[in-house]
Amino acid sequence: MASLTQAIRMALHYAEDNMQLRDVFGQDVGAPLGGVFTATQGLKTAWNTPLDERGIIGMATGIAMTGDRCVAEIQFADYIFNTIDLLKIAGNTHWVSNGNYTLPMVVMTPVGAGIRGSVYHSHSFDAWATRLAGWKVVMPSNALDAYGLMLSAIEDPNPVLYLKPKALMRVRGEDLIPGEPEDAKELKNMIDAPVVERERAKWKPKWPKLERYMVPIGQAKTTRAGRDITVVTYGRHVLMCNKVADDLAAEGKSVEVIDMRSLYPYDWQTIKASIQRTRRAVFVNEDTEVTNFGEHLAYRVTQELFYEIDAPPRVLAGKNLPGIGLHPNLEEHSVPQTSDIAICVREVLNEVP
Amino acid sequence: MALANVTLKSNKTTGSKMTKAKSSSKKSLALPKELLLQMHSLMVKSRVLEERLIKIYKAGEAYFWIGAPGEEAFGVPLGLLVDKGQGPAHDYLHLHYRGTPTLVAMGMPMIDSIRLIMNRATDTSTGGRNFSNHYCYPQWNVVPVSSPIEVQYGMAIGTAHVQRRTKGRGLSVVTGGDAGTAEGDFATCLIWASRPGAELPLLITVQNNKWGISTSYDTQHGETHVADRGKAFNIRTRVINGNDPIETYLALEEEMAYIRKNRKPVLLEAEVSRLYGHSSATGANLIPEKDCLLNFEKLLLQQGLLKEQQAKKIWSDFEEEARKAQETVRTEPPPTSESVWDHVYANGENADWRKF
Secondary structure, three states: OOEHHHHHHHHHHHHHHHOOEEEEEEOOOOOOOOOOOOOOOOOOOEEEOOOOHHHHHHHHHHHHHOOOEEEEEOOOHHHOHHHHHHHHHHHHHHHHOOOOOOOOEEEEEEEOOOOOOOOOOOOOOHHHHOOOOOOEEEOOOOHHHHHHHHHHHHHOOOOEEEEEEHHHOOOEOOOOOOOOOOOHHHHHHHHOOOOOHHHHHHOOOOOOOOOOOOOOOOOOEEEEOOOOEEEEEOOOHHHHHHHHHHHHHOOOOOEEEEEOOEEEOOOHHHHHHHHHHHOOEEEEEEEEOOOOHHHHHHHHHHHHHHHHOOOOOEEEEEOOOOOOOOOHHHHHHHOOOHHHHHHHHHHHHHOOO | OEOOOOOOOOOEOOOOOOOOOOOOOOOOOOOOHHHHHHHHHHHHHHHHHHHHHHHHHHOOOOOOOOOOOOOHHHHHHHHHHOOOOOOOOOOEEEOOOOOHHHHHHHOOOHHHHHHHHOOOOOOOOOOOOOOOOOOOEHHHOEOOOOOOOOHHHHHHHHHHHHHHHHOOOOOEEEOOEOHHHHOHHHHHHHHHHOOOOOOOOEEEEEEEOOEEOOEEHHHOOOOOOOOHHHHOOOOEEEEEEOOOHHHHHHHHHHHHHHHHHHOOOEEEEEEOOOOOOOOHHHOOOOOOOEOHHHHHHHHHHHOOOOOHHHHHHHHHHHHHHHHHHHHHHHOOOOOOHHHHHOOOOHHHOOOOHHHO
């Protein structure tokens, strides 16, 4: 089974062969490294840029103005902040030009904590991203979705921000990508570059015969069916919420987990239908809690489902801190852990109307 | 109005090989008469249009004015020299908010600009969303003008990158003011345009009017010329008198030909005037700086290429065209409130989250 990194790489390869993807670029994205997580290794369209995030976003915008497809990478979301006005312009270009220009560009960037990345390799960007009207925002939680969301992002005529949960980059999926060999070792031998630099120079990937597989943007996925409470999440917290659901099932508590996959546009109909059944909701993510995207969803629950719920909707998010400290005691106390989610879910389940 | 300086300065050049524009004299104006008269006519058209826009603002029929009176000698030759069309085979224009002369020279009807400043539903550039001079013409590769004064330098590298790859003769042009060159995106443009082996067919221009709203260039810039910054990147550079349309035309013609052939960038700085200040925010009143148009007109009159009566008629015909255009636009509808949801996303998808 492919890791999330391999899935992204295979999607980009499929797109350069079949979807007119012409440019994959960013700092260290091209040879020899192929990306700091190796997600762009072996791609014929991948190239290295200067260490200039504003240039990377400007380049992507200009390419998209010609109608060509491109995927740009900001090495870590922590370094995307100096491009925010350019992201805003990319998001408003179609609107402000009265529909004259569309920008079919993808920007991908790793987000979140979980790999001991310290202050500048642990930022989240989801709340910021969802304020960029005109952009679509997606975040996969597994390899198959990573593949399907990337193809959808490349095909979409709008700018799409593809957030990579960096803690999951090495996590293997449970479902095969269409065309992927069943044996993980075989896949590794085919598409992972040798670690030894001398060997890497001569290396060429042997791509499996991949197939088109799309995850529509705006479509969530229910990863655990349940009756008593709905937990809505995305990215690496899908795995944690699934574990909580499995653990609580042993106690007879039935927890539904929804993986949003798309933050914007979001699948309100799936979320709404679930909460109407369970009558309780928790929104989990790791961005800081003040003006958190989960707050918007909780607000919408309050506005539209107030008389159908048995407990106030809760948002479990990262603490409102200026950064993520490196020591595990600091990191784990800053962003929601499995135990925090379990406590929160129990509390909401115990609410008496 | 400053009419004193009729003698057009010869160009100053920096950097690598340059061909000097032939200096204007009574004996030779270096360009064919028809072209000189065409440039004059377009410069008048642009000036009359801008002055009409200012009148519209001052009459309370627009919320804001910003534009390009004083930059006609640079903008008109540029508009005449671009390869106009859609797609990478043609030139891309990343203009800032002083692009009227270029657009007029490319064939933009006056009424388009008036629809834009009066925010009518008929404004094709922005649908009533944006300020004057924020043009957008996809059929001519004129990408949307945005108010941040530096971002176009960072985006122009993208269209130029595609043009480099497509191996045609198309190039990208980016314009901007001197103040905006202090932003990092200007450095981005120089760095990305000159990557070894991946040089871009990009005409990087700076219209140096020596002002950033009310802050003078001399108090903020240590470099002698903005163009000097290109030397560090081995970019061919040039400084021209952007108040001289003949010198500008010849310089742009030469530099664009160089880029089309060699697929390498040029940084060209044009020294220009700013005749009505920054925008309506600074009053939009006439300021006594060198007037490129009146000087050019005087030269053509002196040379016998233009007669006084003929000149007067050119001005009055365009004034009448502008006045009539304004009358027409007055009768046109404003954008509807509901149109805020148009074009949030392509094909109207996902416009209003309340309707997901």
